[in-house]
Amino acid sequence: MPEFSDQSYPVVLVTGGARGIGKGIATYLLAQGYRVVILDCLRKDGEELVCQLACEGDIRFIRADVSDEEQVNKSLTRVQNWFGCLHGLVNNAAIAEPYTGPFEFLALEDWQQYLDINLTGPFLVTRAALPMLRLSNGAIVNIASTRWLQSEPQSEAYAATKGGVVSLTHALAISLSGQVRVNCISPGWIDVGSGSFSEHEKPMHLTETCHNQHPAGRVGKADDIAVMVEFLLSPKAGFITGQNLVIDGGMTRKMIYE
Numbered sequence: 177m178p179e180f181s182d183q184s185y186p187v188v189l190v191t192g193g194a195r196g197i198g199k200g201i202a203t204y205l206l207a208q209g210y211r212v213v214i215l216d217c218l219r220k221d222g223e224e225l226v227c228q229l230a231c232e233g234d235i236r237f238i239r240a241d242v243s244d245e246e247q248v249n250k251s252l253t254r255v256q257n258w259f260g261c262l263h264g265l266v267n268n269a270a271i272a273e274p275y276t277g278p279f280e281f282l283a284l285e286d287w288q289q290y291l292d293i294n295l296t297g298p299f300l301v302t303r304a305a306l307p308m309l310r311l312s313n314g315a316i317v318n319i320a321s322t323r324w325l326q327s328e329p330q331s332e333a334y335a336a337t338k339g340g341v342v343s344l345t346h347a348l349a350i351s352l353s354g355q356v357r358v359n360c361i362s363p364g365w366i367d368v369g370s371g372s373f374s375e376h377e378k379p380m381h382l383t384e385t386c387h388n389q390h391p392a393g394r395v396g397k398a399d400d401i402a403v404m405v406e407f408l409l410s411p412k413a414g415f416i417t418g419q420n421l422v423i424d425g426g427m428t429r430k431m432i433y434e
Contacts, residue, residue, distance in 0.1 A: 185234065187211045187259045188409060189252075191242050191301055192269030194221035196368040197319065200398025201266055201405050206233045208406055211259065215251055215301070216269065217241050242269045242297030252304040262308035264409040267298035267341075268319040274334035287333050294337035298344060306356070315357040315409045318345050319401070322364045322424050338362070342420050349418030357417040359408045364424025366396040391426030 188205055192198040193214035202225070206212045211234040216222045222237035229235050238254055240247040255262055271293050276282050298318055309316065323331060324339040345360035352358060367382060387394045400423055407413055408421075422428055 185209055185211045186263035186409075187213065187255070187261055188264035188266065189213045189215060189255060189262060189301075189305065190266040190268060191215045191297065193266075194218045194225055194237070196272060197363065197366055197398050197401055198266070198268040199225060200368065201268060201402045202235070203229060204399060204402035205406060205409075206235050209233070210264070212236070213238060213255055213258075215240050215242065241293075242301055243292035245300055248300045248304050252301075252308070255305075256308060261312055262305055263312045263314045265302065265305045265309060265314070265316045266319065266405055266409075267301055267316065269297050269301075270294045270319070270337070271334070274321075274323060274328070274331040276333050277330055279330065279332055282333065290333035290337050291340075294334070295340040295344070298341060302348065306352075309356045310352075313355065315413070316348065316359070317405050317408045318342075318358070318360040320345075320360050320362045320420065322362050322422060322428055324362060324420075326428060345420060346418040353417075357408075357413070359413070359416060359418070360420040361401060361404055361408070362420055362422045362424070363401050364396060364422070364427050365390070366398060366401060368398055389427075390424075391430055394425065396423065396425055 188210045190198055190202045190212060193202040194216035195218065202212050202214050206229055213236050214222055215238045217239065219239045222239060226235050226237045238251045240251045242248060271290055276286055302316060318341050320341040321338040323335045324342050327335050342360055345358055349358040382395055404421060404423060408416065
């Protein structure tokens with residue numbers, strides 16, 4: 177268990193924790209001795225996960241939309257009522273589909289939805305969680321993407337919001353100096369089907385080519401991200417703040433000639 181000054185089990189809130197990378201993070205943190213609250217709009221998946229992991233530790237689910245200010249504020253009030261404290265926040269909730277089609281046909285409504293969930297969401301949740309995080313001298317980990325610094329075609333909305341998350345991270349780290357540490361992780365290709373996931377998450381078919389194109393020799397797993405999240409939340413990372421850590425098997429350092 178992490179060596180926090182607070183002798184109770186540390187409490188962490190994971191947004192978007194019902195599926196995918198967020199689910200992997202929540203599951204891993206629970207196994208490390210954290211009390212975990214999952215905030216997600218997917219009621220069925222969230223409730224199923226809590227039932228699945230209930231015997232592993234204290235895990236709870238709140239159904240909420242991270243882009244809705246009232247729902248977010250009420251959710252953090254519930255966390256306060258349950259535990260009276262919060263040690264860590266993982267802003268993971270996002271629209272995971274990066275492709276929106278040709279830019280000239282990208283509707284303002286769709287652009288705004290990406291902004292609302294992927295960027296306004298972390299703002300709202302962080303703001304609501306800040307009073308408790310200040311009291312615990314806690315830590316925030318934002319989940320961005322390697323698409324903040326490189327792109328494929330027709331991914332403008334996703335890339336723009338993930339770039340915003342990286343910038344929000346270092347701005348918050350300076351504003352909260354000495355109070356709350358704030359860092360960011362930018363995952364590369366992560367196969368969320370490699371873990372124990374719900375019936376809605378079908379593992380992708382990974383070929384030898386998929387793995388071999390990574391300098392690390394394989395596609396990433398959810399635990400590759402979760403391990404770093406746990407480290408950044410813990411006092412072991414006490415001298416790290418305002419950073420964006422790329423976890424992509426080395427792909428962003430690879431020159432590719434066609």
